[in-house]
Amino acid sequence: MPSDLQQEAARKAQGAEAAVRMEGVEKYYDAFHALKHIDLEVKSGERIVICGPSGSGKSTLIRCINCLEEIQSGRILVYGRDLTSGSSAVEAIRREVGMVFQQFNLFPHMTVLENCTLAPRRVRGVSREEAEAAARRYLERVRIPEQAEKYPAQLSGGQQQRVAIARALCMKPRIMLFDEPTSALDPEMVQEVLDTMIDLAEGGMTMLCVTHEMGFARKVADRVVFMDEGEIVEIAPPTEFFTRPQHKRTRKFLGQIGIQQQGFSE
């Protein structure tokens, strides 16, 4: 049962259509200018890593894509559909865009299985049996099928975040947004979440990840976006980004997080 968005995408599927297109996006929090004229195009199947110092607007940027944050001007199109065109577009886009949060945000009063089946049942109208079968498949994929009947508080941080990924996947999204998915985890749990994300990337999912995990960026990103003070400073493939950053601000940031570049000359 393909949705409007999927049909629309199928019609234009000649490779030209962007999964996400941001045009001149401006975002303010009162007087604070959080996003300054953002232009960004993400192709279907592309993996984007967004990095930058804290407060640079990277979380705000991805939160605009599913309209958790309102923008003040500019346009955001998701598979050709304009997010700023009204609430029905927002609803339709949210069905196609999954999101994983820094703090997991699992529903604590529901079991893992209930967390995973709520949205498919209520939003997509899937039957309980079907939703549960799908949920178990995705829990299997994130390698925690045995935790289905437990409550989130009974799981480790890494397990909770993998449940959160499974929960988002249960809506069968075409785009996944990750907002610092490993930042709240104990160090020994980071890798299991990254592995899940790598698996997802290898499966062809369109992904936008805000993360400080530069190893992940090197390994899976098609392009790395560097942001600072609400602007996109630089966009480059990872090899180029890490070895030959063009901008001074990028070099400074990479230096601060302990990555040495070649060809660094001032």
Add this chain to the structure above:
Amino acid sequence: MIRPFGFNEFLFILTAVQWTIALSAIAFCGGGLGGLAIALARTSSLKLLRLVTTGYIRLFQGTPLLMQLFLVYFGANIFGLPLNAWIAALLALSLHASAFLGEIWRGCIQAVAPGQNEAATALALNYRDRMRYVILPQAARIAVAPTVGFLVQLIKGTSLASIIGFMELTRSGQIINNATFEPFKVFGVVALIYFSLCWPLSLLARRLERHFARSTAK
């Protein structure tokens, strides 16, 4: 004719407790429905709804319950809607309870971590489903103890309905006192009956509070 305060007099007062309980229970239910609507309006994204309900809450929190009873009872009469004491007391107490419960529950809704609403929104759940399945079940756990606490206030508040002539526990005490002239004994008994209604509820509220504090600490 003055008569002594005996077992029959005690029984007369005790049977009036049913009206105190009925008044409290119905006002609590009415106030609960209204309170839920007010709590949702107070946390709504529509500014007008928030402003109107904030005014409503301020109004009821800033005036004595007795005045609210008077205004409903006498006000309805002025506007040609003669209410009997029963209806007037129920209406006034329900409005009163809706304002207080609305404010208590607003706090409970806002105490649910904002990430919960964001996650539900990101999953494309609409407002109704977000409230019904995600926010309200969590807010309800926080709300149980203060809500029972307010119920105790409400039970004690029903005693004011005696002033507009509603026949409940306090009113029956006044009647017996007029016949026996033993105010200390009579109102001592009345107070004890209120206490035996409210004390177990207070205990329950405290236990629930501890229970939920422990379960959220996990």
